[in-house]
Amino acid sequence: MSDVSQTAGQDTPRLRTIKSFVMRAGRVTEGQQRGLEQGWPRFGLEPTDGLCDFDQIFGRQAPRTFEIGFGMGHSTLEMAANAPHEDFIGVEVHKPGVGALLSGMLVQELTNLRIYSCDALDVLRECVPDATLDRVLLFFPDPWHKSRHHKRRIVQPAFAELVRLKLKSGGVLHMATDWLPYAEHMLEVMNAAPGYRNLAEDGCYVPRPPERPITKFERRGERLGHGVWDLKFQRD
Numbered sequence: 001m002s003d004v005s006q007t008a009g010q011d012t013p014r015l016r017t018i019k020s021f022v023m024r025a026g027r028v029t030e031g032q033q034r035g036l037e038q039g040w041p042r043f044g045l046e047p048t049d050g051l052c053d054f055d056q057i058f059g060r061q062a063p064r065t066f067e068i069g070f071g072m073g074h075s076t077l078e079m080a081a082n083a084p085h086e087d088f089i090g091v092e093v094h095k096p097g098v099g100a101l102l103s104g105m106l107v108q109e110l111t112n113l114r115i116y117s118c119d120a121l122d123v124l125r126e127c128v129p130d131a132t133l134d135r136v137l138l139f140f141p142d143p144w145h146k147s148r149h150h151k152r153r154i155v156q157p158a159f160a161e162l163v164r165l166k167l168k169s170g171g172v173l174h175m176a177t178d179w180l181p182y183a184e185h186m187l188e189v190m191n192a193a194p195g196y197r198n199l200a201e202d203g204c205y206v207p208r209p210p211e212r213p214i215t216k217f218e219r220r221g222e223r224l225g226h227g228v229w230d231l232k233f234q235r236d
Contacts, residue, residue: 032099039102045089045116045127052127054087057114062087066128066166067137068120068154069093073101075139075213080105080113082211088113089128091120121154121162128166136163138175139212143182155186160193167235172199175231176212178221183229190233199232206232 028036045052055061063086070076070090080088090113092098098117105113116123141154155175163173173196177183187204190196200206208214208230218228 028096028099031103032096035099035101035103035106036095039106040098040115043102043105043114045114047116047118047122047126050126051129053129054089054114054132058087058112060087062112063134064089064132065135065137066124066133067091067139069138069141070097070101071140072097073104075215076101076113077104077108077110078213079211080110081108084110084112086112086134089116090114091116091118091123093117093119121159124162124166130165131168133166134168134171136167136171136173138173140177140215140217141175141182143177143179150185153182153185155182155189157189157193160190160196164193164195164235169235171235173233173235174209174212176208176228178218178226178228180227180229183231186231190231193233195236196233197236199234205229 045057054064065079065086065088067076067088067090070092071094073090073092076088076090080086090101092101092115095117098115101113101115104110116127138154143153160173167173173190175186177186183205191198191203198204208228209232212230221228
C-alpha cells in the first residue's frame with residue numbers, strides 16, 4: 001500500500017492511517033485537570049473547526065511554530081515564555097500532557113500558545129493553511145526500534161512532503177532524537193525529500209540549537225553518555 005494518497009481536488013498528501021503513536025491511559029492529576037477545565041476553553045483548538053486563520057486566532061501576525069507531540073509540555077512552555085513575540089501551536093494526544101501545559105500557561109499568563117489534542121498529521125492536513133509556518137518541531141518522537149515497526153515512524157517521505165507544503169519558503173523543520181538509528185533514518189528520508197536544504201555544515205547533523213530547551217530526560221541521558229542528534233532542514 002502506498003504511503004501517500006491524494007484528496008480529490010487537493011494537493012495535500014495523505015499519510016497512511018498507521019499511527020506513529022500509541023494511545024496510553026494516564027492518570028490526570030488535580031492540577032492537570034484544573035488546567036484542562038480552565039485553560040482549554042481559552043487556548044484549545046478543535047480539528048473540526050477546519051482550516052484556521054491563525055492571524056485571527058492570535059490577534060496578530062507573528063513568526064509561527066508548530067510542535068508535534070509536546071509530551072508534558074515543559075519545553076513548549078519554556079520556548080513560548082522565552083519568545084513572547086512569536087506564536088506557538090502545540091499538538092499532543094495524551095491528556096495529562098495537555099493538562100500540564102495548559103496549567104503552566106495559566107500560571108505564567110502566556111497567551112502566545114494554542115493547543116490541539118489529536119493526531120498532529122490530521123491537524124497539518126486539515127487545519128493549517130499551506131505556506132504559513134516558520135518552523136515545525138519534532139523532538140524525540142517514538143523511534144519504533146524493532147524493524148517490523150519502522151513503518152510506524154512518523155518521519156517518512158509523505159511526512160516530509162506534508163510539512164514542506166505547510167512551511168513558508170525559508171521555513172525550517174527541526175527534529176531531534178536520542179536514538180542514532182532513527183537519526184540516520186531521518187537523515188536518509190530528508191536528504192531524499194525534494195524541496196529541502198540540509199542546514200548542517202557537514203550535511204548531517206547540526207549542533208544543539210540554543211532555542212531547543214534541554215529536558216530532564218536529556219540531561220539524564222547526557223550523564224549516562226547518551227547522544228542527541230539534531231537535524232534542521234529548510235524549505236527552499
